[in-house]
Amino acid sequence: MVNVQASEVKTLRDRTGAGMMDCKKALVESQGDIEVAVDWLRKKGLAAAAKKAGRVAAEGLIGVCVCGNNGALIEVNAETDFVARNELFQKYVGDVVNIACTHEMDIESLNGSPYPASNHSVAEELTNIISIVGENMGLRRLAQLNVSSGVIASYVHNKVAENLGKIGILVAIESSGNREKLLELGKKIAMHIAAASPLSTSIDDLDPAVLEREKAIVSEQAQGMGKPAEFIDKIVEGRIRKFYEESILLEQIFVIDGNSRVKDVIAGLAKEIGAPVVVKGFVKYVLGDGIEKQPVDFAAEVAAQLN
Secondary structure, three states: OOOOOHHHHHHHHHHHOOOHHHHHHHHHHOOOOHHHHHHHHHHHOHHHHHHHOOOOOOEEEEEEEEEOOEEEEEEEEEOOHHHHOOHHHHHHHHHHHHHHHHOOOOHHHHHOOEOOOOOOEHHHHHHHHHHHHOOOOEEEEEEEEEOOOEEEEEEEEOOOEOOEEOEEEEEEEEOOOOHHHHHHHHHHHHHHHHHHOOOEOOOOOOOHHHHHHHHHHHHHHHHHOOOOHHHHHHHHHHHHHHHHHHHEHHHOEOOOOOOOEHHHHHHHHHHHHOOOOEEEEEEEEEOOOOOOOOOOOHHHHHHHHHO
């Protein structure tokens, strides 16, 4: 094995913009020849991809897959909405979420999984697509849900293709009851989650830090209004009850009928099918959520290219 110097890795990195480990591997494969290493990186699509890696990718697609009692949700980002309509990109997102649905894994192991009908891994195939399409892309996140008995229901909002869109929801429902009726309710609950954005399934599931922060805000507001100390606890209790009704799935008003609470709708189905029905959990992904988008000055961009 050729002994690669750090200075050689830096030289190759400066020339290609590729990652340090990719540069080192290229030098090993090319027996330390810089020019051959450059070609190796270009053939792998790594040089072209690295040059685009600094650009913000906040568009793309959410992919959803349900297979039996398992469900998976992924987000793959690109720079522009145009790419989300690209069939090559759509096929990639669909293939990857299907892989995630069949095996329990994290994002790292998903990236390393074999990509179908190729000699690439999932990560390598994305690098290949980057070199073809010409935009920065990234497999950003993965969520999985499963039930031992029951159903996984899904919903995709702003759908651009089957199981691909801008918002994706999975809902896990544990029950031994009628599967068709469970799926019907699960789909409605998923649509409700898309609209109402609950923070947790139940009060017990709510992050204690979120609850304490809410209590502190309400208490400070009450004190600022000059309320007597003996009334503050009651004010906090009432506001927190309202907070639960607005933020907890089971406590929310069901948007489908605008009248019943979600927990009452679930109880109604349990009575109808003669079996307990429990919402085990849910996941909601909104495309680009949490990514800081940079304002684009197209005039300046064009001018820079002309210069």
